[in-house]
Amino acid sequence: MTLPLPDLAAEFAACLHTAVPPAASPPENPSANGARTGAGAAPANSGAIREVEFSAKGFHLDVTVGIDGVVSAAEFLDRKGFALDAITGVDWIGEQEMEVVYDFFHPAAPWRVVARTRIPRATPVVSSIAKVFPGANWHEREAHDFFGIVFSGHPQLEPLLLPEDATYHPLKKDFQP
Amino acid sequence: MFTLNLGPQHPATHGVLRVKMTMDGEYIRRAEPVPGYIHRMHEKMGENRTWAQYLPNTSRVDYLSAMHYTHAYVGVVERALGLKPPPRAEYIRVITSELNRISSHLVWLGAFLLDLGGFTPLLYAFDDREKILDLLEGITGARLTYCYYRFGGLCNDVDDTFVRGAQEFVAYMRPRLSMYQTLVTDNIILQKRLVGIGLITSEQCRKYGATGPVIRGSGVAYDVRRVEPYSVYPELDFDIPVFPEGDSMARYRVRMEEMAQSLRIIEQALARLPDGPVMAANVPRVLKLPAGDYCYAVEAARGRFMVRIVSDGGEVPYRVKLRTPSFSNLSLFEETSRGLLLPDAIALLGSLDLVIPDVDR
Numbered sequence: 001m002t003l004p005l006p007d008l009a010a011e012f013a014a015c016l017h018t019a020v021p022p023a024a025s026p027p028e029n030p031s032a033n034g035a036r037t038g039a040g041a042a043p044a045n046s047g048a049i050r051e052v053e054f055s056a057k058g059f060h061l062d063v064t065v066g067i068d069g070v071v072s073a074a075e076f077l078d079r080k081g082f083a084l085d086a087i088t089g090v091d092w093i094g095e096q097e098m099e100v101v102y103d104f105f106h107p108a109a110p111w112r113v114v115a116r117t118r119i120p121r122a123t124p125v126v127s128s129i130a131k132v133f134p135g136a137n138w139h140e141r142e143a144h145d146f147f148g149i150v151f152s153g154h155p156q157l158e159p160l161l162l163p164e165d166a167t168y169h170p171l172k173k174d175f176q177p
Numbered sequence: 178m179f180t181l182n183l184g185p186q187h188p189a190t191h192g193v194l195r196v197k198m199t200m201d202g203e204y205i206r207r208a209e210p211v212p213g214y215i216h217r218m219h220e221k222m223g224e225n226r227t228w229a230q231y232l233p234n235t236s237r238v239d240y241l242s243a244m245h246y247t248h249a250y251v252g253v254v255e256r257a258l259g260l261k262p263p264p265r266a267e268y269i270r271v272i273t274s275e276l277n278r279i280s281s282h283l284v285w286l287g288a289f290l291l292d293l294g295g296f297t298p299l300l301y302a303f304d305d306r307e308k309i310l311d312l313l314e315g316i317t318g319a320r321l322t323y324c325y326y327r328f329g330g331l332c333n334d335v336d337d338t339f340v341r342g343a344q345e346f347v348a349y350m351r352p353r354l355s356m357y358q359t360l361v362t363d364n365i366i367l368q369k370r371l372v373g374i375g376l377i378t379s380e381q382c383r384k385y386g387a388t389g390p391v392i393r394g395s396g397v398a399y400d401v402r403r404v405e406p407y408s409v410y411p412e413l414d415f416d417i418p419v420f421p422e423g424d425s426m427a428r429y430r431v432r433m434e435e436m437a438q439s440l441r442i443i444e445q446a447l448a449r450l451p452d453g454p455v456m457a458a459n460v461p462r463v464l465k466l467p468a469g470d471y472c473y474a475v476e477a478a479r480g481r482f483m484v485r486i487v488s489d490g491g492e493v494p495y496r497v498k499l500r501t502p503s504f505s506n507l508s509l510f511e512e513t514s515r516g517l518l519l520p521d522a523i524a525l526l527g528s529l530d531l532v533i534p535d536v537d538r
Contacts, residue, residue, distance in 0.1 A: 054405075055256070056256065056259075057256075057469075057470075057471055057472065058253065058256060058471050058472030058473050058474070058485075059472055081383070082383075083382070083383040083384070083386050084384070084385070084386040084505075085386055085481070085483060085500055086386075086483065086485070086498065086500040088485070088498045090470075090487055090495070090496050091496075101470075101485070101498075103472070103483065103485065103500065105386075105404075105474075105481070106404075107379070107382070107383055107392060107397050107399045108397070108399070109404075110404045110405065112405070112472070112474075114472075133384055133385075133386075134384050134385060134509075134512065135384055135385035135386045135387075135505060135508050135509070137508070138504065138505075138508045146220070159213070160212065160213060161212060161213040161216040161537055161538070162213065162216065163213070170218055170221050171220060171221055171224075171496075
């Protein structure tokens with residue numbers, strides 16, 4: 001039942017290779033506007049799979065996919081029996097990018113996988129994985145509430161935790177209450 | 178066909194959850210949970226205070242399971258700093274966490290049976306729970322929102338009164354569990370309300386990320402204490418109760434068995450409790466976490482609680498994400514309640530053991 005981690009990583013890489021062209025453009029320089037931008041803390045889109053030390057990070061595989069690779073990554077992890085842990089965003093305002101982070105755990109094996117992608121902050125659109133994991137429905141609605149990320153193909157992208165008429169996204173770094 | 182609103186102020190929803198139900202007579206066509214009534218934006222609060230100042234927030238997310246939540250948060254900060262608490266602190270963390278698990282399950286037991294129309298068990302369960310709250314109040318100063326764990330250890334050591342009290346509690350609680358078995362679990366009315374009703378498959382749990390007693394009541398032995406071992410759990414001997422039926426009764430039985438296992442853990446940890454300091458020596462006064470993201474998960478009373486933090490190297494978190502079990506466990510309610518009778522859906526909702534502030538955060 002349990003697939004060794006290097007095999008999992010290799011299969012994942014093979015699966016993504018067909019779907020993901022490696023992202024080439026390096027992130028722009030962070031703007032120095034005085035706001036906390038988190039510059040330097042974020043890994044860029046590189047189409048890479050890294051094995052990381054669990055005791056230091058809290059997960060085993062760190063996978064960066066292109067914007068188009070999100071659904072195929074979710075489908076691969078679904079085939080391997082992973083369960084959806086959470087979906088969330090990180091606002092990298094200095095680089096004018098929005099990071100979408102997908103956490104997965106395995107109900108029968110000790111693996112933790114993180115998949116992440118970067119989307120432009122001005123047009124934060126990424127495909128929904130609610131068809132693969134129905135549980136993503138709520139997590140994506142929450143990420144839309146908090147960050148304004150638009151999950152295309154989502155069946156019901158309405159506010160979940162915020163009021164139904166909310167037009168603001170409180171976890172954006174430039175949010176003014 | 179008509180629409181029925183359950184909540185947001187309704188005794189059966191345990192807090193302010195609203196469920197919008199489309200009914201066909203007594204049968205549910207669609208039951209859509211509408212959360213958010215006590216959303217407090219704890220994740221945003223994390224971005225305007227230091228790592229240490231955020232600690233009390235974590236105990237207020239699931240107020241019945243506060244030890245586990247603070248455990249995950251101090252755990253993730255310790256992971257980022259490479260800090261290791263001394264053994265005595267780890268053992269006391271396990272003892273207090275397991276006491277908290279029992280007190281949380283006792284609230285569930287009383288409230289769940291109240292949902293099903295049995296009032297008396299609530300009084301018994303709260304009586305037992307009171308003993309735990311008194312014990313924990315003695316060492317932490319709080320009855321629910323504990324802030325006892327600190328980065329690198331604990332805020333203070335336990336005394337003999339606590340150790341003796343915990344030993345006495347283990348001896349007291351075992352016969353009480355047998356009594357619950359005879360009086361409640363074997364009760365024919367309870368069996369008729371729960372057996373074969375509110376089915377959740379292991380595949381649904383996986384697709385929705387449901388964890389804790391919900392996934393273990395669907396036949397999957399998933400417990401964070403086993404798969405992502407933390408603290409000194411690997412050194413202690415305990416079983417993971419699993420029931421394959423997937424009905425409300427299976428989830429009921431998992432929690433009842435879990436209380437017995439928690440007593441086993443507490444007993445062993447008390448017997449092995451080492452001497453020594455309860456705080457690591459090298460904890461910096463001003464905390465700056467190395468840039469990057471870190472995760473830490475614990476088995477809370479309701480399932481997998483995971484904290485994901487992002488640091489930019491500063492004294493203040495760049496991002497804190499709280500992945501709470503009630504959120505995922507509730508998200509499968511719409512699918513699993515379809516076609517149920519209304520009273521059976523109430524039993525299903527109760528068997529998920531929801532804490533609404535844990536959904537809304």
